[in-house]
Amino acid sequence: MKKQTIESSPAGPRPWYDPRVRSIFFQIVAIALVAWGGWTLVDNTLSNMESRGISTGFGFLDESAGFAIIMHLVPYDATMSYGRTFWVGLTNTLLVSAMGIVAATILGFIIGVARLSNNWLVAKISLVYIEVIRNIPLLLQIFFWYFAVLSNLPSPRQSVDVGGAVFLNNRGLYLPEPLTQDGFGLVWAAIIIAIAAVAGLKIWARKRQLATGEIFPTFKVGVAILVLLPVVAYASAGQPLEWDIPALKGFNFGGGITLIPELAALWIALSLYTASFIAEIVRSGILSVSKGQTEAAKALGLPNGLSLRLVVIPQAMRVIIPPLTSQYLNLVKNSSLATAIGYPDLVAVFMGTTLNQTGQAVEVVAITMAVYLTISLLISLFMNIYNRAVAIKER
Amino acid sequence: MAESTMKPPRKTLGPIAWMRQHLFSTWYNSLLTLLVGYLIVTSVGPLLNWVFLDANFKGSEPGDCTGAGACWLFVSQRLNFFIYGFYPDELQWRVDVMFLLLAVAFVPQFIERFPGRKWLGLFGITGLPIIGYFLVPGGLLGLEPVETTKWGGLMLTLILAYIGILASLPIGILLALGRRSDMPIIRGLCVVFIEVWRAVPLITVLFMASVMLPLFLPEGMNFEKLLRALIGITLWQSAYMAEVIRGGLQAIPRGQYEAASALGLGYWKKMGLIILPQALKLVIPGIVNTFISLFKDTTLVLIIGLFDVLGTVQSTVTDPAWQNVAVEGYVFVAFCFWIFCFGISRYSQNLERKLDTGHKT
Secondary structure (H helix, E strand, C coil), X not given: CCCCCCCCCCCCCCHHHCHHHHHHHHHHHHHXXXXXXXXXXXXXXXXXXXXXXXXXXXXXXXXXXCCCCCCCCCCCCCCCEHHHHHHHHHHHHHHHHHHHHHHHHHHXXXXXXXXXXXXXHHHHHHHHHHHHHCCCCHHHHHHHHHHHHHHHCCCHHHCEEECCCEEEEXXXXXXXXXXXXXXXXXXXHHHHHHHHHHHHHHHHHHHHHHHHCCCCCHHHHHHHHHHHHHHHHHHHCCCCEEEECCEEEXXXXXXXXXXXXXXXXXXXXXXXXXXXXXXXXXXXXXXXXXXXXXXXXXXXXXXXXXXXXXXXXXXXXXXXXXXXXXXXXXXXXXXXXXXXXXXXXXXXHHHHHHHHHHCCHHHHHHHHHHHHHHHHHHHHHHHHHHHHHHCCCCC | CCCCCCCCCCCCCHHHHHHHHXXXXXXXXXXXXXXXXXXXXXXXXXXXXXXXXXXXXXXCCHHHCCCCCCEXXXXXXXXXXXXXXXXXXXXXXXXXXXXXXXHHHHHHHHCCCCCCHHHHHHHHHCHHHXXXXXXXXXXXXXXXXXXXXXXXXXXXXXXXXXXXXXXXXXXXHHHHHHHCCCCHHHHHHHXXXXXXXXXXXXXXXXXXXXXXXXXXXXXXXXXXXXXXXXXXXXXXXXXXXXXXXXXXXXXXXXHHHHHHHHCXXXXXXHHHHHHHHHHXXXXXXXXXXXXHHHHHHHHHHHHHCCCXXXXXXXXXXXXXXXXXXXXXXXXHHHHHHHHHHHHHHHHHHHHHHHHCCCCCC
């Protein structure tokens, strides 16, 4: 009889079949490949830059830039450094992103709700809006607003005049600028006190409702406090506010606040485009709240407004927040299309003009990418915190 | 017998009842309906006039555009440029063949029960790019070479979107698998790669591809601008693709992974034969949606100086020979994109409904 050999205690698989050994081996190979690739890139880049006479390092940030920028929120002129152009570009990017996020959110929520309206006409118009706008490239929409609409506005001499204070022409929208005088601090103080008072009122009203069941009209009283207190302070301080009204000087307007057409076109296009996506998100969020919830709210005797505010919207927000975050991120990234129409955002100023003048592509591109990475991470972080606040708390 | 005090029931059928229910249910709904109706009536009329009634279709030169309406003449006169860019006239049949093959491969995908639909689709992602590789640039098999700098218009847009999506699919699959790998270093590398690309705008990627790529490469090695743009688009798109595919991988129940392992399949066989076929089927709508957004994003290449369809239009609307034709040009491009994107998104929604087997939790 042939004796069958069965290993009583297997010594484990051969090393090259052992998943742990394999995994370590593959990871070492991966690190080696990445390191080799990275080193080759760095080596090539350094030798290429040397042969082309491009200097390295971040010293260029202190050199004088020597070019003008049509719009800056931080003080800037051509004698300032390249580092300053970075700040100008960054603040302009942040400005248009913030404006776009606010407008797109408001518009998107309105259209998303209108899409579900029981008014047939309103629902269909919203559907048409969404389907048309989101299927057309954003860059085309920016071009449309900038080259086809805003540049066909009348010249400064034939400006559209709204009440002698607001002017619209092909150089931009001119608004009166409020100039705070001495004593305006009182108004600021009143505003802060009003906000604190409303917050206190809300806590007190909630406590009272929990204790007695009576509902205090927090909203109406809160609005009254927010409006009245600053107005009283403004009047008692002797109306410490003057308006700098734009006026035609020579060929263009001076004074006031100017909304340049580049900013306006970018803002309109970004808001309209992103709103069409947000509308769909809002719609699906509201639809995701099961019918039983609204019916239960009705059964409890809640009026329509309250059931929307207390039952439907809080639950819909859970579905809405995560995709809304990625739309905000998209909007910030899309604001870089500014460079196509010459709005001086980070990409146009820093990655465009500064890069062309200094030739230091590696440093400039690295800084720009790092900025977008940081903005993305920050928005995700804030939205995640908010998301955690509204997420289902299961007990 | 007392007469019933109940009113007769309201009409619930017919157009009047429909309008009462859907347009004039409450006072504010009525107000809204009237307001929106007024806006539609006052804006649609002039719009139709501009697009059709007052528009100019006939003629051959800018002077023939006389009416107050749109000057479609501009579009029809420049159509060749908008579609082929600077591609030589006598060689345009090569691009036409590709358009035709593209239509043959993908239009049947919209028609259910079309015989051999799957095989045509398979041809579309394998044979078609190979034929295109020989046919469009030329230079081989006795075809006259056409430099990529002469490519442009709609043709370039389709090439960028098509190759971008096709090349990013395998890279995206690998990245998605890497991100779900058990090996911490491979996972970390994939996470960093994906998140960095996803966080930066496509413009910076294109800038990087056109400005920095030449610096990265060894001396004497250089690519054409189009190829550099394609590399940038592919890397950027593969990060998005990886996230879409990861969604599919996560949706596959654990039992499938365990069953595959229990059968003794190794990693690649497990993924290739069991997991990926199911996961990819799940994410086809997601892939189609990424394709739509990539298709729209290809317009950005005009910023680095390539003439895609928007680029060709943008360069002609500033032509002094034609006055005030920007709107016509933009409407034409918008229409091109809208037809493609709307059609594809409808297709993807249908597919989603069809693939939904009701097993999702």
